[in-house]
Structure formats: structure tokens, C-alpha cells
Amino acid sequence: MIPESLATVGYLFAAILFIQALAGLSNQETARRGNIYGIVGMVIAIAVTIGIVADLAWAWAIGPVVAGATIGVLWASTVPMTSMPQMVAILNSFVGLGAVFVSYSSFLDPPAGLTGVEQTIHDIEVYVDVTVGALTFTGSVIAYGKLGGMIRSQPVLVPGRHLLNLVVLGVVVGAGVPFVGEMSAANLMWLSLNAGLAGLLGLHMVMAIGGADMPVVVSLLNSYSGWAAAAAGFLLSNDLLIITGALVGSSGAILSYIMCRGMNRSLTNVILGGWGTQAGGGSSEGGEDQGDATSVETDEVVQALRGAERVVIVPGYGMAVAGAQHAVSRLTDKLRDAGVEVRFAIHPVAGRMPGHMNVLLAEADVPYDIVDELEVANRSLGETDVALVVGANDIVNPDAVDDPSTPIYGMPQIEVWNAKRVVIVKRSLSPGYAGVPNPLFYRDNTWMYFGDATDRVEDLLAAID
Amino acid sequence: MVMRIGVPAETAPGERRVAATPRTVDLWIRDGFEVSVESGLGDGADIPDEAYREAGADVIDDAESVWADADILVKVRAPRQRSDGRHEAGLLAEGAVLISLIDPARNEDLIDMLAERGATVLALDQVPRITRAQSVDVLSSMASIAGYRAVIEAASHYGRFFGARSTAAGSSPPAEVMVIGAGVAGLAAIATARELGAQVKAFDVRPTVETEVESLGARFLELDIPREGAEGEGGYAAEMDDAFIEKEMELFRREVPETDIVITTAAIPGKAAPTLVTNEMVASMRPGSVIVDLAAETGGNCEATESGEASEFEGVQILGFTDLTSRLPTQASDYFGRNVSNLFRFLGDADGFEVDAEDEVIRGMMVLERGQDRWPPPEPAAPSPSDEPSESAAEQAETSAPAPAAQQEDRTGLALPVAIASAVALLVLIGLYAPASFVQHLTVFVLACFVGWRVIWDVTSSLHTPLMSVTNAISGIIIVGGIIQVTQGASWATLLLGAAAVFVASINIFGGFWVTQRMLGMFRAEGSGKGGGQ
Numbered sequence: 001m002i003p004e005s006l007a008t009v010g011y012l013f014a015a016i017l018f019i020q021a022l023a024g025l026s027n028q029e030t031a032r033r034g035n036i037y038g039i040v041g042m043v044i045a046i047a048v049t050i051g052i053v054a055d056l057a058w059a060w061a062i063g064p065v066v067a068g069a070t071i072g073v074l075w076a077s078t079v080p081m082t083s084m085p086q087m088v089a090i091l092n093s094f095v096g097l098g099a100v101f102v103s104y105s106s107f108l109d110p111p112a113g114l115t116g117v118e119q120t121i122h123d124i125e126v127y128v129d130v131t132v133g134a135l136t137f138t139g140s141v142i143a144y145g146k147l148g149g150m151i152r153s154q155p156v157l158v159p160g161r162h163l164l165n166l167v168v169l170g171v172v173v174g175a176g177v178p179f180v181g182e183m184s185a186a187n188l189m190w191l192s193l194n195a196g197l198a199g200l201l202g203l204h205m206v207m208a209i210g211g212a213d214m215p216v217v218v219s220l221l222n223s224y225s226g227w228a229a230a231a232a233g234f235l236l237s238n239d240l241l242i243i244t245g246a247l248v249g250s251s252g253a254i255l256s257y258i259m260c261r262g263m264n265r266s267l268t269n270v271i272l273g274g275w276g277t278q279a280g281g282g283s284s285e286g287g288e289d290q291g292d293a294t295s296v297e298t299d300e301v302v303q304a305l306r307g308a309e310r311v312v313i314v315p316g317y318g319m320a321v322a323g324a325q326h327a328v329s330r331l332t333d334k335l336r337d338a339g340v341e342v343r344f345a346i347h348p349v350a351g352r353m354p355g356h357m358n359v360l361l362a363e364a365d366v367p368y369d370i371v372d373e374l375e376v377a378n379r380s381l382g383e384t385d386v387a388l389v390v391g392a393n394d395i396v397n398p399d400a401v402d403d404p405s406t407p408i409y410g411m412p413q414i415e416v417w418n419a420k421r422v423v424i425v426k427r428s429l430s431p432g433y434a435g436v437p438n439p440l441f442y443r444d445n446t447w448m449y450f451g452d453a454t455d456r457v458e459d460l461l462a463a464i465d
Numbered sequence: 466m467v468m469r470i471g472v473p474a475e476t477a478p479g480e481r482r483v484a485a486t487p488r489t490v491d492l493w494i495r496d497g498f499e500v501s502v503e504s505g506l507g508d509g510a511d512i513p514d515e516a517y518r519e520a521g522a523d524v525i526d527d528a529e530s531v532w533a534d535a536d537i538l539v540k541v542r543a544p545r546q547r548s549d550g551r552h553e554a555g556l557l558a559e560g561a562v563l564i565s566l567i568d569p570a571r572n573e574d575l576i577d578m579l580a581e582r583g584a585t586v587l588a589l590d591q592v593p594r595i596t597r598a599q600s601v602d603v604l605s606s607m608a609s610i611a612g613y614r615a616v617i618e619a620a621s622h623y624g625r626f627f628g629a630r631s632t633a634a635g636s637s638p639p640a641e642v643m644v645i646g647a648g649v650a651g652l653a654a655i656a657t658a659r660e661l662g663a664q665v666k667a668f669d670v671r672p673t674v675e676t677e678v679e680s681l682g683a684r685f686l687e688l689d690i691p692r693e694g695a696e697g698e699g700g701y702a703a704e705m706d707d708a709f710i711e712k713e714m715e716l717f718r719r720e721v722p723e724t725d726i727v728i729t730t731a732a733i734p735g736k737a738a739p740t741l742v743t744n745e746m747v748a749s750m751r752p753g754s755v756i757v758d759l760a761a762e763t764g765g766n767c768e769a770t771e772s773g774e775a776s777e778f779e780g781v782q783i784l785g786f787t788d789l790t791s792r793l794p795t796q797a798s799d800y801f802g803r804n805v806s807n808l809f810r811f812l813g814d815a816d817g818f819e820v821d822a823e824d825e826v827i828r829g830m831m832v833l834e835r836g837q838d839r840w841p842p843p844e845p846a847a848p849s850p851s852d853e854p855s856e857s858a859a860e861q862a863e864t865s866a867p868a869p870a871a872q873q874e875d876r877t878g879l880a881l882p883v884a885i886a887s888a889v890a891l892l893v894l895i896g897l898y899a900p901a902s903f904v905q906h907l908t909v910f911v912l913a914c915f916v917g918w919r920v921i922w923d924v925t926s927s928l929h930t931p932l933m934s935v936t937n938a939i940s941g942i943i944i945v946g947g948i949i950q951v952t953q954g955a956s957w958a959t960l961l962l963g964a965a966a967v968f969v970a971s972i973n974i975f976g977g978f979w980v981t982q983r984m985l986g987m988f989r990a991e992g993s994g995k996g997g998g999q
Contacts, residue, residue: 015913018939019920025932026923028988035931035981038939042974049945055953060964064947068971075972076979084930084984091937091977094969101969102946105962109955118900222933229940234906236946242906243913244942250917251936255929348926355929362987369990373926404597405810 002051010048011240017041018244022251028368045240081363082320085353089144089218095225096136099232100195103129106235107191122235123180129231130191131172131198136224139202143217146210147352155210165201172197205271212317212394212432214352216259216270223252255354262348262374264400264410293429296447298456301423302463304447308385310341312377314414315357316350318391318426322453328390329364331461343370345377345387345414347395378415387416389424391453393432396424398440406436422446425456467499468815471535473528474503476553477542481509481794482801484541484565487520489802494521497815503531510794532556537818539805540565543575554578560835562820564805566590566603569832569840576832576840583836585820589804591840593829600807601826605649606800611789612653612730615757616642618789619726620661622775622782624753628662639664643720644683645741645766646730647674650759654728655683666720670713686720688712717741722749729766730759742767744778752780761785931984938977944970 002010017037024034050056079087107126114122145151158164172194179190209217230245232238260267305311313332319325332342344366350357361371381387389396396416399406416422417440424446431437440446449456470493472485483506485493490500500522504514514524525531532538533556543566544553554575557563560583567588569576579586589603599605619642620627629639642658644651647669655678658665665683669675675685689712721727721742727750732738738760747756747769758770769778770785777783790797811826813819822828822839832840895904924932947970950963 018942019916021935021939022917022920022932023923025925025928025935027925028928028985028990031928031931031988032982032985035935035978035985038935038981039978042939042942042978045942045945046948049948053949053952056948057951057953057955057960060951060960061948061967064964064968065944065971068968068973069975072972072974072976073979076976076983079980081984081987084934084980087976087980088930088933088937091934091973094973095937095940095943098941098943098947098966098969098973101962101966102943102950105950105959105966106946108962109950109959117898118902121899121903218933222936225940226936229943230910232943232946234903234910236949237902237906238945238949239906239909241942241945242910244939246910246913247917247920248936248940250914251921251932254918254921255933258926258929346927353930354933355927355931358927359930359984359987362984362989365987365989367991368927368988371927402600403810404600410596 002048004052007048007052008239010044010051011238014041014045014048015240015243017044018247022247081359082323083148084359085214085218085351085356086144086148088353089140089147089221092218092221092225093137093140093144096133096138096140096228099129099133099228100137102232103133103235104191107188111237120180124176125231125235127176127179127191127194129228129235130195132224132228132231134195134198135202135205136221136228137202138199139206139217139224140221142203142206143214143221146206147214147218151207153210153214156207158204158208161204161208165204168197168201168204172201209271212263212349213270215349215354215356216256216263216267218353219252219255219259220267220271221252223249223256226250226252259349259354262412264408264412293441293448294444294446296423296449298449298459298463301447301449302460304386304421304423305335305340305388305460305464306338308340310343310380310384311335311386311388312343312345312381312384312416312419314345314347314377314387314389314392314396314416315361316347316390316392316395317352318393319453320351320356320360320391322391324390324453324457325360325364325366327454327457327461329361329366331457331464332366332370334461334464343372343377343380345372345374345381345416347374347392347412347414350392350395374412374414378418381415381418384419385421387419387422389416389422389426390457391425393426393438394436396422396440397436397438398443399436399438408436416440417443417445420445423449425449425451425453427452467497468536468818469499469501469534470537470539471531472500472502472506472522472539473531473553474506475509475541476547477545479788479791480542481788481791481797482541483507483510483512483794483798484539484801484805486510486512486798486802487516487522488799489806490517490520490522492806493809496809498537499523501525501531501534503528507798509791510798512795512798529556533558535561537562537564541801543567543572544579545575552578554582557582557584559583561585562587564589564808567832576838580833580836580838584833585831585835586833587808587820587827587830588832588840589808589830591830591832591842593826593842595825598826598829601804601811601830603801603804606804607790607797608648608650608730609653610793610797610800611759612650612655612728613657614789614793615650615728615730615759615784616654616657616661616726618784618786618792619728619755619757622755622784623726625725626662627658640725641666641723642726642728643667643686643724644728644730645669645717647671647678648730651728651730652677652681654730655681658726658728659683663726666724668713668716668720686716688716713741714743717746718749721746722751724750725754727754727756727767728759729756731766732760732763737764738766740766740768744768747781747783748779750779750781754781755784756781757784757786759789762787927988928985931981934977934981934984936977938974938981941970941973941977944974 018041021034021038024030103126110122146153175190175193179187206217226245226248230242230249233241233245256267260270335342344361346357358371362368394408396414397408398417400408400411400413403409422445429441441448493500502517502522502524504524504526518524535558538557538561546552562585564587568590569588592598592602625640626637627640630637640663642663642665644654644667647667655665655667659682666686667678667683668686678685727742729741731741756767758765758767760766761770761772765785767783769783772785773787775784811824820827822831822834829842944967947963947966950959
């Protein structure tokens, strides 16, 4: 058993290393070092914890670690990058589950010598941690299912769902009163009712959200998992847990905020109702010069790309679905070898989780320094000869910029229409997740290059030689 | 019954703009309307009748039948007395919808006449200044044309180059241009003068426009007194006190003599324009200098302005043209027509046409509804400063569009005090009742949130996915909670729960760090070789 002050210092050191791990992510060069900091911090944290537990039941600690480590490493080394959103979702769920376990166990075996207010606070902490943990757990499991295609991604909207949520929330709070109130045998029942209902709430909430709103859900659950860990820290009077939980919680909160801003919607709006569920607003159909879309064949696209000085590629979720990133990367290499300047433009909410497109492109060996964010990309689209849109739709919709009646009005867009020519690789003219028609398809300088993203890009590769 | 839109020729002298271009007509036809335009409508804007006919309109020689047959009548100027003595308002069909500039504050007689016809009237000069309505805002699109044209007029009356030029004979300095009022017209004037190569300085009482002015490459003239008071309730400038006006005048007295071109754009809708450039200041300018007064129609910002005329005062030319937009008729008609067709997005197509008074934009523009007086519209529920940063103190008629961001700030502006108050209350309660240890943890928690907040904002967006996986890994720190619980003396239940927590947390820790490392390995910069994935 190590002295308490040494343990505190050890935790402090671990906390600093965790902060460094996150700070390292501010750019690609320092990111890997940051991850090592994180690992070292974790090792210190675990060592210190083992040090302060006088009579550790070693078998009970080592066994699960070995099992968990095996599963974790195997999984992490085999998961394809397209499945990262699912992986993050399920890891979020584990934190929630862990928090529930820890709270239950602290409830069954409370620290000795709690009196009066301390007891009350401990009870509240147990209760809140179980609520947040259970909600995170079920919500993340559903998100995992939806992202992995095991559950249909479409929002499932129960009639009167807001009322249902409110009632469930009311019962959760209500059941907390007798739980905190006095010691009784019924307390375990109240706590389990809480766990069940909070779980239901998480499940229901995520079921009602789908498709392009998933990046927000994933970041939000990431945030919850942090708050669950922080709550466990309060419960166990463990500052390291509190700090780490707060870091993770703020991280998820900021990501959710960035995602919402990327769609010009408020968090409440995302959680309470998707685009698909809003009254459509004045659809712009017929309002814009619709005309006919121009469908083109491989030869024409190749000619346009060959003749271009500057090409900007705009990837969307469609690219991830088709697994086209490798083909896109090879196309990029070919064009660059031929002296064409190629850049990528990434919308904050492209894909199914924050930064998803960047990871896919990195996996396909696209150098990160030719990948631009929205604002940077928009500045130079005017000098671009060809904008190649691969599997994206709602992020390249001119109506969002100049038609106030469309539901996505105000959502920042990659303004590909400023390029001399826009080539859109897409299966059909159907609208995207937001369900709004895209007048870009019908513009004079837009070419529709219909088909599966991978097939079409492969066609381009074959023809460009 | 098919709805018919009528566009009669403009009868006001010197008015060369039209309310609908062939493009507008084309959109109407697609929306299922029938359209009749008066023959010769587009003469002033160089649009031949043939172009309208091609777009699908019926071109009709007789103005009266254009008026009488229209369910919806669209024009630029408010109806007026015609040369044959009949008033256009009397030609309007019973119960028809009229869409045009109206200026309801100064045209009560006209409104009475229209009310007798049972008309529904939408005034294009009353478009509410909200984000949704920007695409309909005729005043703002016309202002930007007027600002451009003002500079062109100034350049053609000015005896020198605007930009600096070097020739074998020697070089000439750039013209010094001063723009008073940086609303839409002012900003357009600044941009145009800069494009011609002039040096531009601008003044506005609203400090908020400083960055816009500077972003166009102009110098923003500062008053050497605090300007907090300049923007008052509802974005309208507070009544300027004498000291402020004196400082403003002093600034003008100092700057105007060194200026070659002065362009004033300060007008208050429905009121006389404030006098900002006195005769004394005009006299102090070099001979050959030019003043363009965009507020000439409402009395002018310059004391010597003669409305509608070009005049001369002490060797300085003063242009008080009130038809600047008609001097760019094709462009102005194009913008006007676009604004009008954007308005139809709010009104619907031929089948769904409805003047919906519930809609904020429509309600704001509505002067009459089936003959009933509807003007002025009720005050918006909570007019907020940032919502309408427009007509300001020293009196801008027009303004830059209120950005969506402004509305957001506004919302937090209300929510913030409430949030702070409840946070303070909560903290006081905790301080009073909670034990010391809890407060200590709370301190750590709050500080950690702030650190997290700071650190995470620095994370580059391309690494957001690794950020999430690494936070997954470190939130596996919950393992600490599990380890603490698995002790020799613990009950079976506690042991099992603790071990389960350790198990799931381990997946997180190992899986999270591992996959992060793998991902980060993939990110490579240009030329750093193919850094393989695994």
C-alpha cells in the first residue's frame, strides 16, 4: 500500500499526460507522440490504483484485463476504417456499462463511515451515475447497430414520443426520491428501475435519430460516456476519474457542437426531430431553373480531368459506402503525376462521425496536406476547373445558400458550383438524407456521371491512361 | 381559374427599370401562371417585347387591359396619376393583389384608393430585415446598384483619374474618396471606388461596420470619443447627443477639405435626411471636386444639394440624382426581377398561391389585405439589437444584411444571464450544504472541464476520429473504479461487478489506444513516403 500523497501525485501525473494526449492531436506530427503519452498515463494510473488497494483480489483483476485486452487488440487491429463509427459507438457503450457496474458495486459495498449529508450525496452520486451510464450504454448500442447496418438507420418515431420521454424522465427523477431518502430494502429495486428506464430512454432517443444525424449522436454519446466516468469519480472520490471524465465529456460536447454548426441546426433540433420529420417547408421544386440534368460518359469526364489545371474532389458518405477511397486515391496519384493540382474538400458532417472522411482518405494514402476544410476549400473553388463530387449531396446544395424556404437553408456548403465544371458521381438524381431536391444537378455546368462510386472511379482510372 | 400576373409599363418619368425580366416571366410560366406584359415595358432597360414573348408572356398593347385582367399586378413604382388624368389605382381589378414599391408612410391617399378596390397590397419597400427575407429585399439590391452608380457618376464628372497613373509625362496621385454611411449603398460605393484605384475612407456611426469597411480596403474614420452609445434600442441609433454630433462635424470639417470625392448615403426612411456636409465644408474643397448625394430624394445630406439635379457650388460639383438605379436600368431590372421572383417562393405557385399573413416576411410587407388596412405590421415580439443593425443613428437607410450569427448571439444574450444566475445559485447552495470533500471534487471537475474545453478546440478537424477513439481509450480509466472494488474481503456481487467493469474498461483501453495508433500511422504528409496502414 503506497502513501496517499504519492498516489495523488501519481494521479496528477497521469492527468497531465492525458491532457497532453489530447493536446497532441492539434496536428498530425505530434499526434502519435500524444497517443504514447496517453498510454503511459494509463499505465501510471493503473499502477497507482493497484498500489492503493491494500488487499487486491489479483485473480479478479488480472483475468478480466487479459480477456478485455485480447478482445480490444484483436478488434482494433482488424476493424476496417469504414467501420470506425461503429467501433467508437460500442466503446462508448462500454464506458457507460462500466459506470453502471461501478455504481452498483459501490451501492452494494459503500465506503465505511458515511453520515448524514455525506450519505445523501453518495446516494445521489450512485443514482445519477447509473442514470447516465445506462443511458449511454443503450444509446451507444443502438447507435452501433444503426451504424453497422444491423438496425435500420431510418428514425423510428413512436407517436407521442416527446411525452413518453418526459414521462420516463419524470419517473426516473421520481424514483430517485425514495432511493436517496432512506435506507431500505426497496432501494435496490428503485436503482434497478432507474437503470431500466434510463436504458429505455437512451434506446428510444437514438432510435428516433438516423442517417446523416449520426455524427452528432456519436459525439454526443462520446460526451455522455465522459460524464458517466466523471460521475463515477465523484462516487469513488477519485480525482483522476473526475478529470478524465471531464476531459472526455467536454471533448464530446465540442464535437457535437461542431457537428451541429456544420448542419446549421441546434442540438435540440437534432435530438428532437430529424429533417425527415419536419414539415417539408416550401420545396424549391420548379422554383429554380430545373431543366434537365446532363448525363455524361467516361470519355467526357476523362477529357475534362485531363484538360484541368486544378481539380477538387469532394467526398461524401457515398464514397465510404462504396469503399471507393482507394480508387479515388489512385485517381489522385494519376492526375498529380500528369501535373494536375488535386485537392480534397471535406465538409464537417460528411460521413457518419466527425473526421470520418479524413481517416478514410488517410487509409487510402492520400497525403493529409492536400485535404482542406470547408472554409479553406471554398476560398479557392472559384479557380478550380473541375469539382468532382463523389457520393455527396446535402453538403453541395446551392439552395442551402440562397433559398430560405428549403429546410437545410443556412447549412454551410462546399460551394462546388463556383468551379468551372462540376462532375457528380452518384447513383441517381434522388435527394439525400435531408430529403430536399438539389438544383445543382440541373445546372448548366454540372455533369451527372451516374453509377456506383467505385465502378465509376475505376472506369476513369482505366480510361485515363 | 388560372391566375394571371400583369406587368404594365412604368409611367413615372425617368423610370427605366422593370419589375419583371424575361427570366422572371419564365419562372412564373413554369409555376403555372399566365403572364401579360404591356408592350414596350422593357424599352428603357433594353429588353425587347420579343424576349418577353419568347419567355411565354402575352404582350399586350393596351395598358388598361393589362391592369384590368391581372389577378396579381407587379410593377416597380407605386401607382400614380397618368398623363391622361386617370389614376392607375383605379385601373386595378377588384380584389387583385398589387406588388410594388409603395412607401406607405407618405402615400396615404394612394392607400385609400387601393383600399376602395379591395386590393391586397404588398410593399416591396417594406420587406422586413430578417435573414429569411434577404432574397426579397429590393431596397438592399437597389442600394447596392445606387452605390456603384454613384461612383461611376462621380468619376465621369471628376476631371482627373481615380487611380494613380504613371506616364512618361510624370505621374498622378490617386483620388481621395470619402463615403459617409457604410450601409449596402455605402459598401458598394467603397468597393467600386477601390476597384477604380481610388484611396477610400469611410465613416459610419455604427462601430460594428468597421471590419466590413476595412475588409474592402478602405480606411475607417474614428471619432475620438467612445462610440458605445451609437447603437441604441433595436439597432436604431440612440438620439445622438450634441457632443457627439459636434465631434462628428469636427471630423468632417477636418477630412472633407482633403477629399476629392464625397459620397453620402445617410437617409432615414420616411424622414428628412440629416445635413452632414455644410456649405462651409463644400467651400473648403478643392475646385473640381465632386459630391454625390444619395439621400437627395429626402432633402440630401449636403446643404447645397439640389434634388434630381447636378449643380455647382463654389467650384464643387454636387450630383443630387434621384434616379441612379434607372441609370443602370438593365442591371437594376435584373435584380428587381430576381427579388420579385424570390418573393413568389413565399407566395407559392399558381395552384398554391396564397398571401399568407401568418408568414413573417409577407406580414411585414403587407399594407392592405382585401382592402383592410394592415400597415404598419405589429412590432415583432422581441425586437433585439442584433436582429436589425440597420437604420442607424446618423441614419443609414440601408444596411448590410443581418447575419445568422447575429441572431445566435442574440439568443445566447438572453440565455446567458439566466444561466449565470442559476449557476451562481446552485454554487451557493452547494457551498452552504455540501461537505468539504465534495466541494473539492467539484473544483477539480470544473477546472478539468475548462482545460478540456481549451485543449479540444485546438484539435484539428481532420483528427476528430482519432480524437474520439483516444477519448474512448482514456475514458477506460473507469477501470480504476473497478480495481478499487475487487478486494479480498468483498462480497461476491461486488467482486463480479468490479471484475465486469475492469473487463469492459480493458477493451476500451487496449482497443482505443491500439486503433488510434493504427489510424495515426495512416496520416502522412506529402513526400513522407507511403506510411502503410497497419
